[in-house]
Amino acid sequence: xxxxxxxxxxxxxxxxxxxxxxxxxxVMRRIAAExxxxxxxxxxxxxxxxxxxxxxxxxxxxxxxxxxxxGWPSRLEELCGNLRAELxxxxxxADLVATAFAFRLGxxxxxxxxxxxxxxxxxxxxxAQTAASVLLHYVLGYTTNEQQHRQAADLGALDPQSMxxxxxxxxxxxxxxxVRLVVxxxxxxxxxx
Amino acid sequence: xxxxxxxxxxxxxxxxxxxxxxxxxxVMRRIAAExxxxxxxxxxxxxxxxxxxxxxxxxxxxxxxxxxxxGWPSRLEELCGNLRAELxxxxxxADLVATAFAFRLGxxxxxxxxxxxxxxxxxxxxxAQTAASVLLHYVLGYTTNEQQHRQAADLGALDPQSMxxxxxxxxxxxxxxxVRLVVxxxxxxxxxx
DNA sequence: ACCTGAACACCGTTCAAGT
DNA sequence: ACCTGAACACCGTTCAAGT
Numbered sequence: 001x002x003x004x005x006x007x008x009x010x011x012x013x014x015x016x017x018x019x020x021x022x023x024x025x026x027v028m029r030r031i032a033a034e035x036x037x038x039x040x041x042x043x044x045x046x047x048x049x050x051x052x053x054x055x056x057x058x059x060x061x062x063x064x065x066x067x068x069x070x071g072w073p074s075r076l077e078e079l080c081g082n083l084r085a086e087l088x089x090x091x092x093x094a095d096l097v098a099t100a101f102a103f104r105l106g107x108x109x110x111x112x113x114x115x116x117x118x119x120x121x122x123x124x125x126x127x128a129q130t131a132a133s134v135l136l137h138y139v140l141g142y143t144t145n146e147q148q149h150r151q152a153a154d155l156g157a158l159d160p161q162s163m164x165x166x167x168x169x170x171x172x173x174x175x176x177x178x179v180r181l182v183v184x185x186x187x188x189x190x191x192x193x
Numbered sequence: 194x195x196x197x198x199x200x201x202x203x204x205x206x207x208x209x210x211x212x213x214x215x216x217x218x219x220v221m222r223r224i225a226a227e228x229x230x231x232x233x234x235x236x237x238x239x240x241x242x243x244x245x246x247x248x249x250x251x252x253x254x255x256x257x258x259x260x261x262x263x264g265w266p267s268r269l270e271e272l273c274g275n276l277r278a279e280l281x282x283x284x285x286x287a288d289l290v291a292t293a294f295a296f297r298l299g300x301x302x303x304x305x306x307x308x309x310x311x312x313x314x315x316x317x318x319x320x321a322q323t324a325a326s327v328l329l330h331y332v333l334g335y336t337t338n339e340q341q342h343r344q345a346a347d348l349g350a351l352d353p354q355s356m357x358x359x360x361x362x363x364x365x366x367x368x369x370x371x372v373r374l375v376v377x378x379x380x381x382x383x384x385x386x
Numbered sequence: 387a388c389c390t391g392a393a394c395a396c397c398g399t400t401c402a403a404g405t
Numbered sequence: 406a407c408c409t410g411a412a413c414a415c416c417g418t419t420c421a422a423g424t
């Protein structure tokens with residue numbers, strides 16, 4: 001009662017478990033059980049769990065929609081918004097990608113997307129790297145907080161002290177204010193798009 | 194062969210273990226052993242491990258030196274630098290504080306420090322919150338990456354592809370470029386300090 | 387109030403052995 | 406090449422019982 005499995009099968013099941021129960025549900029034993037396989041079988045396809053998480057992060061990043069606007073400031077805003085939206089699609093998605101990014105394993109593609117947009121803006125390589133770093137850390141950090149807050153509220157763990165009228169400080173508009181602040185800081189060094 | 198312990202004892206031992214072995218060494222069993230106490234004794238002083246980590250994060254944040262410069266842009270740069278420096282003092286310090294911040298338990302004091310500086314700059318409350326959020330996420334994210342990279346290099350896990358001449362993109366100067374980028378974005382909305 | 391003793395319910399990872 | 410079976414070495418947390 002077994003069956004051969006593929007890397008892609010593992011990743012598909014992992015995403016399903018993540019979407020359903022977040023990072024706490026993403027355990028090797030459950031992935032294996034879902035595939036009717038021994039847990040040790042997973043270690044033939046991935047060196048360890050961290051590598052699996054990195055592949056998952058890459059997959060999420062690849063699904064981020066490309067910006068369609070013209071003009072680098074709008075394109076940058078759009079890319080940030082699209083990244084946040086994709087992270088929010090998966091439970092604990094921001095936390096997962098932020099962790100993988102910190103471990104320098106996955107999410108390397110994300111920073112290249114940002115740098116690509118900043119090249120178009122006419123920044124030097126160094127300036128583009130700096131701006132990409134600031135933007136990416138903001139999007140990942142903000143969205144991690146936002147998602148954690150949302151999921152805590154969903155579980156009824158609401159702190160009445162910090163949210164008096166159910167108005168949280170989070171949301172698309174609040175998020176975009178941060179993005180625009182950074183874009184303003186880029187402006188002086190960039191050519192007009 | 195026991196002894197009564199205090200919250201402060203637990204925190205002191207926890208910091209020692211953190212400094213020596215990072216987050217992987219920060220396990221309840223080792224804290225208890227170091228204090229000659231059963232692990233369950235810790236749960237009288239802290240509801241769970243997460244609460245302990247939050248208290249640890251608060252303690253680290255409280256140790257961040259206050260800026261001494263005059264003029265809000267310099268003061269802001271200095272505060273960011275001091276925060277990074279303090280995080281680097283403890284192994285996995287940035288990761289610990291970033292996680293506690295994401296869980297909204299500790300590190301609430303950190304954002305108040307930033308907002309305080311931005312009030313002096315003459316920003317509105319909303320603008321101050323936005324700028325504080327961007328700066329804090331950048332410092333925590335950047336320093337987490339930097340520290341992870343350092344510690345991986347210390348263990349000899351260096352990737353020769355990504356660091357061809359042992360010149361890493363990390364360092365105080367590189368860090369400050371990001372801070373200055375954000376400060377430039379704040380400028381247009383702030384009064385002169 | 388504060389701690390012991392002992393258990394519960396989990397984890398990720400390894401490795402000889404099979405096919 | 407790809408998986409089984411079984412173990413190893415850990416974790417955080419709970420809870421009756423002691424003092």
